[in-house]
Amino acid sequence: MLREQALRQATRTLEAAGIDTPALDARLLLQQALGVSHASLIASAQAEMNPSQLNAFNTLITRRAAREPVSRILGSREFHGLNFTLAPDTLDPRADTETLVTAALTLAGGQQALRILDLGTGSGAIIVSLLHALPSAEGTATDISQGALDAARANAIMNGVSDRLELVQSDWFAQLHGKFDLIVSNPPYIPDQQVENLSPEVRLHDPHLALKGGPDGLAAYRVITQAAPAHLKPSGHMLFEIGQGQERDVAALLAASGFTNPTAMPSQQADLAGIIRVIVGRFPG
Ligand SMILES: C[S@@+](CC[C@H](N)C(=O)[O-])C[C@H]1O[C@@H](n2cnc3c(N)ncnc32)[C@H](O)[C@@H]1O
Structure with missing residues (x-):
């Protein structure tokens, strides 16, 4: 799956879970899963995600969908x-x-x-x-x-x-x-x-x-x-x-x-x- 596809899918998951800022949260968690900056994510939106990256991202999205705040998941603010x-x-x-x-x-x-x-x-x-x-x-x-x-x-x-x-x-x-x-x-x-x-x-x-x-x-x-x-x-x-x-x-x-x-x-x-x-x-x- 491409990074931008994973992002869209995660945004929909968070939206369905009632999260106020689904797109922003999904993007921050994708950056975390990949260990990249916002700028680098934009530049690499078409890159393919490997299974371990996808797995890591899905785990973070599951936590956010269960209403854990992004800052708690990232561990900092x-x-x-x-x-x-x-x-x-x-x-x-x-x-x-x-x-x-x-x-x-x-x-x-x-x-x-x-x-x-x-x-x-x-x-x-x-x-x-x-x-x-x-x-x-x-x-x-x-x-x-x-x-x-x-x-x-x-x-x-x-x-x-x-x-x-x-x-x-x-x-x-x-x-x-x-x-x-x-x-x-x-x-x-x-x-x-x-x-x-x-x-x-x-x-x-x-x-x-x-x-x-x-x-x-x-x-x-x-x-x-x-x-x-x-x-x-x-x-x-x-x-x-x-x-x-x-x-x-x-x-x-x-x-x-x-x-x-x-x-x-x-x-x-x-x-x-x-x-x-x-x-x-x-x-x-
Ligand atoms: C609303 S939080 C504020 C934390 C931080 N100052 C901030 O603004 O993000 C209140 C803090 O008061 C602490 N606290 C609660 N009761 C206290 C007490 N009796 N004596 C000292 N600190 C207490 C809590 O552990 C908590 O860290």
């Missing part, structure tokens, strides 16, 4: 221009979360030598991206999951920032000492009872520890906002990613803990779908 390895214990970092990284970099302004804390680091996507963009900054990242911390370490090494990143297994702030200029967090924020309604890609493949935010989705925000002031330098900032419609509640929690004028970050306030994703509070000290 691009985030903020960097490559991140995924593990079963890490959330698959979302493009939406790049909004938080952009907001933090805007807030950092020209300052370089910042101490940054990332709570619930998962794959390390946020803190590794920040340290990569701010070569004089130092970071600490926590997660309650050791598997996530191992993946974050690997990603910090792969992206050349591991010498400036400390990783701590901790229940939010429990094992942390010291004060930071900037605290960032994308905590679990989905109300527990809604997790079962998520797409199979999320429900079956993202760790539930990374998703479940308690009965109203706000459990982690309550704990973090209460403890954050003790870990911020005067005029330090707390930045949260939030779920859809949580801006008022999270802003109220920040205000109750003494943060001044908690607000959606101007110009970075909407993610790719136009939903407010980032709330920032300044701690007066």
Whole structure:
């Protein structure tokens, strides 16, 4: 079978399985099965596939048809221009979360030598991206999951920032000492009872520890906002990613803990779908 024929057939299989982007996914998985770039695949669309290539491709398509995300099948994902390895214990970092990284970099302004804390680091996507963009900054990242911390370490090494990143297994702030200029967090924020309604890609493949935010989705925000002031330098900032419609509640929690004028970050306030994703509070000290 020719490569382009295999691609068409796989696209139809994924379409029938209800995949939103069947042609794109089939193409990415064919590249993976063949070990070739997009450009090389275009140039070799008429090449014959040998049986082992066809077999490898069919295996990947079967996994995708069973709703395993492409990033999980490939084992990695691009985030903020960097490559991140995924593990079963890490959330698959979302493009939406790049909004938080952009907001933090805007807030950092020209300052370089910042101490940054990332709570619930998962794959390390946020803190590794920040340290990569701010070569004089130092970071600490926590997660309650050791598997996530191992993946974050690997990603910090792969992206050349591991010498400036400390990783701590901790229940939010429990094992942390010291004060930071900037605290960032994308905590679990989905109300527990809604997790079962998520797409199979999320429900079956993202760790539930990374998703479940308690009965109203706000459990982690309550704990973090209460403890954050003790870990911020005067005029330090707390930045949260939030779920859809949580801006008022999270802003109220920040205000109750003494943060001044908690607000959606101007110009970075909407993610790719136009939903407010980032709330920032300044701690007066
Ligand atoms: C929504 S995921 C975010 C992961 C990553 N920061 C990202 O944006 O892709 C939330 C993370 O918080 C971690 N987590 C859940 N409960 C925690 C707790 N009590 N203390 C520390 N981390 C926790 C999860 O293991 C998960 O890695």
